[in-house]
Amino acid sequence: MLILQRRTGESLVIGEDIRISVVSIDGGRVRLAISAPAEVPILRSELLDAKLVNQDSAVEEAAPAELLGLLGGIPVSRKQEKGETRDNG
DSSP states (O other): OOOOOOOOOEEEETTTEEEEEEEEEEEEEEEEEEETTTSSSOOOOOHHHHHHHHHHHHHHHHHHHHHHHHSSSSSSOHHHHHOOOOOOO
């Protein structure tokens, strides 16, 4: 990990096309400006963590549906298999 000190108005460059500039410092808050190509995703770490948790949950929920697909779909009752139906009218 690289640790740098920057003052307001100073910046750092990552690679050839990513620039991070310090816009302001107010107490414990630092405002940054990030300039990067559109194809480079920029997310706050807490949003990335939440995204990963949601992806894990979606995978866990998708597993039963995948299993049902392998088993031929939603199970039917024995009466439906035999062609018996219930007519209430």
